[in-house]
Amino acid sequence: MGLFNWLTQGIAMDLGTANTLIIHNDEIVVNEPSIIALNRNNPKEVLAVGKRALMMHEKTHDDIRTIRPLRDGVIADFNATELMIRELIRMVYPKKRIFAPSWRMMICIPSSITEVEKRAVRDSAEQAGAKEVYLVHEPMAAALGIGIDVEEPVGNMIIDIGGGTTGITVIALAGIVCDQSIRIAGDEFTGDIMEALRRYHSLLIGERTAEQIKIQIGSALKDLEDPPPDLPVNGRDLVTGIPKQIYISYQEIAEALDKSIFKIEEAILKALEQTPPELASDIYQRGLYLTGGGALLKGLDRRLSQKIKLPIHIADDPLKSVVRGTGMALKNYEHFPFIMR
Template sequence: MGFFNFLTQEIAIDLGTANTLIIHNDSVVVDEPSIVAIERASGKIVAVGKKAMMMHEKTHEYLRTIRPLKDGVIADFNAAEGMIRELIKMIYPKKPLFAPSWRMVICIPSSITEVEKRAVRDSAEQAGAKEVYLIHEPMAAALGIGIDVEEPVGNMIIDIGGGTTGISVIALAGIVCDQSIRIAGDEFTADIMEALRRYHSLLIGERTAEQIKIGIGSALKELDNPPDDIPVNGRDLVTGIPKQIMVSYQEIAEALDKSIFKIEEAILKALETTPPELASDIYRRGLYLTGGGALLRGLDKRLSQKIKLPVHVADDPLRAVVRGTGIALKHIGKYPFLMQ
């Protein structure tokens, strides 16, 4: 019996626009960027994850890099299937004698359509899954930060990922109201690229903008512990010659202002549609921030000032969703109502 148990292995996957995380045996075994490098002629996958990210925007005519997910959903089916397959292989660096069959729980955005759901399911099955369960990201995030999703109490979860920001009020193991906007980490990165192009005539790539966002990204122009200015290299749009400039966190806060304002508006809209009894729970408990965007300096403070409610950033917000997906997988019998 133990042999057959070995052949059926369970994994929880947070299939994100920016990063994909996999939990196996209660620990995060894969944490890689959601990107693949492919040979143009043959379509063969050359690299996935960090290796592919190092090639991003540096490829030649025989290679190209693809981000298979856009705005939280699969944009390139074949690349997504190949990426999932290669990332699963990372769980066992040494190839096992018998390939295990996988039971997978994958989290999906709450605003996903039936067609997009089918694409996720099909990609997982093509990558070797025998059983596929889907769980909505807000539910997974709530489980991951330790909220009892079954109790009759309202909780507002704001999950700022790579492609989308999901704002959900959950109670009694269900999503009561839901707002999803396509403004998140990728949009922040684009804002930084545009600001440097406009104010410094400096053309930078996605990877550099991402490093700026992580290094000095801020939602407020006045921080208690401000980060130091950082040097940024790019191409001068006037002369065409590479150059370096120093960039401050205030400039980045200015660049991100419009996008963060749209997230604030979406939160207020979600609060407007919340039933009054749940709204009183949210007033007492505050809002919970998860996802990579929650790491933006001063974001919790800015949202709290705007909405006049306490805002809590989850411990390790990047992994909150995958942790919750792992809990749902471990207690699959307890949470069947969460599965799609």
């Protein structure tokens, strides 16, 4: 590799509400929670980022604060985002080098993002060391990552259930034909679980515990073919104030998530109503593609299929399909017309 090529290297980033993934040289080199721990007395001092910061979350004292700088798919804290991106990029080359490479960076963004929010993403990347910044919409990246030919004159519907938002997008001819975005996704599911345990069991749990419940026994249906066993959950009794343990079933979690999943179903139906008839015909033949971390919710594909009466295909690796597509877009950044510089 020549010096010039080494000094200008490309990284593709899925800057998500819940997790940030980075691809470099066709490999996922960073897969970390989107969270950073800062010194409260010196906000520029980074104490931890990613998994280490998540371990501190909700366990800190007055000198440390943990921040999730992205909310609902967009930047909520510009300075924390910049510091987090900078630290995550350092993970690509953990060892100190004499010459730091100039980064050509491709970042995926929600399709419903505003110009102000787009500028915030671009500025954060530039402040973190990017010399060239390209942006690609998440549904286009997800489609590339799934293996869809986005340039052909055929309609495809992508449902991307992330941490902050669920995007329902119809794409054809390398463009977005219609798009629905709702702020019901993984974070909302986590909140539903916390609220259900508080209401029905008088048990107060933290965000991390609710997240683990969602991952281990989260379900969209009350009658799974291969049901997970009941899960022990530790928390604080709201009546006595004493820590206690209870066992909860996947049926209780399915009940807690029911309203949020119903809203996603309504958004999908609304998007299908807005789809031009020729593209609707393609979607009927091909089915719908489900991606993002929310796609891992047990029974979700079966529930959506029962409601919409169309086949639902889950991406092979739904958590990584967007970043893989972003990596493909980076390699062909001069070819795809939907890439924004």
